[in-house]
Amino acid sequence: MAPSPQCKALAAAKDKKGLSYAAIASQLGSSEQHVIDICTGASTPTTTEFNRLAQVLDITSPPPTDSAHVRV
Numbered sequence: 001m002a003p004s005p006q007c008k009a010l011a012a013a014k015d016k017k018g019l020s021y022a023a024i025a026s027q028l029g030s031s032e033q034h035v036i037d038i039c040t041g042a043s044t045p046t047t048t049e050f051n052r053l054a055q056v057l058d059i060t061s062p063p064p065t066d067s068a069h070v071r072v
Helices: 008-017 021-028 032-040 047-056
Strands: none
Touching: 021 032, 021 047, 032 047
């Protein structure tokens, strides 16, 4: 079973779209493991990765400014 995203909004958007980490990775042009690492907080995304992930998942509201939403 794939790990759940650290962010509840991300988890909800992923479930709503019905996308697997592999499908998200394919759309981002990234590896599935890298997407899992970003979503679970094991890796910090670049601003571009963060924005593309939001675009793929149709997240339009701005992210909170807490530790779960840090980007480099």
